[in-house]
Amino acid sequence: MTREPTADERAESADAESFTRRRALAAGGAVALAGLAGCTAYDVVSGDEPAEFAAGTATVADATLSESGYELNEVTDETLAREVEVAGQTREVRVTNTVAEYDKAVELFGQRYQAAVFAAVTTPQIQVLGRALNPIAEMGTRERAEIILSRYENVGDLERGSEYSTTVLDAEADVVVYTADAEIEGTGASTELELHIGEPVAAGDDFVLPLAAYPTTFSDGENVRQMMNGIEHEPASDGD
Template sequence: MTHSRRSLLAAGATGTLALTAGCLGFALGNEPLEFDSDRVAPADETVAETGYEERTVEERTMERTEEIGGVERDFEASIWLSNYSKSVDYMGQTREGSAFAAVSVPGMEVAGQSVNPLDEMSNEELLTEFLGRADSDRGDIENIQQGESFTLEILGESRDVDTFVGESELEGEPIDVEIKLTSFDHEDDLLVLFGVLSKRFAAESANVELLMESAEHPIDT
């Protein structure tokens, strides 16, 4: 039972759940209420122009239980995660020099109440949530600190972009890492776009911004 990101239930005066058609199983607690998102991704031509390659595109499921009208109910949300990477020559070998990810999460509202745990997260918290899910060859990034913020024109509006710096390793050597991340609501979905690059490859910083600016949503799948 999959629905769009609209409020599907209303709380009755006695705290019970009043149904819209087709949600009987959810109201009785026999099955979860499902929400789906639309995929977001950088434009294909920008991916090619910046030298990135599509690595993985997948739809994952987020599950949670939330109390609605005094009753616990289960929810499922489809999350689209698209990963891209760019290879560079380093010490005579080809290595991943930078990575980019585009995530879409459905808005999840029932009886005027959000059941999406990501709604109130800051960009720093979203980074923690999704950094480990991005398909990449890089090692762990530690000691992440927030830096400056700026704006980019993305999907027709000015969006805030936060910069973070951290530490990782490349071929056993410590390296400084830069991360750029933006998040915003668009067409009923929460979109999260972020790029990860070694500061040794500073030119990739501009390419990450180009990928963000070229984002398209929704994309037919």
């Protein structure tokens, strides 16, 4: 008896459409706003001021980074706000996410261009009426892939390949490997990419999502795995 494919499997096998370019941070931020970050229903409903919640920061340990060939590009955060309704009351909620981005560059005509990217996206956990939610986990792996693919241009032919498990913040995390065609931003140079799309891992009051993409000619799979193993998490300071 043949098994009917699931909706997710059908989606994975469909031809990938071109991706709209957008900043990874904005994509990660929009995810967090699907719910209420790190708070109880009482926290959100009470008070007239906006409810503000910030993620901590996930970075790669220096010892791991020195062996990978990657360099820290930037650690950035972005605060997004929206009106939410809880228990019949409306309140503004502001959520701040953090992205630590590392890269491995190529030199073309005397200019440095970002060819390989590794990112650790940190977003606050969400709890509403006692129910813990994880919007990032509710995204499919293809949707998570869009976050890192925003670093490239003219992306297409996204195809799912193998899977493996590795350690992220002392937890076992599943990683899905994809390939895609794209151009390195600003160069017009086409390349085949390999993507490693991790599963979000709980870290204190946050979730940490590891993502990577690099030209297949780099053969960086082992470096990416070690970068994931070397992620460290620093919680947000108190004061929300």
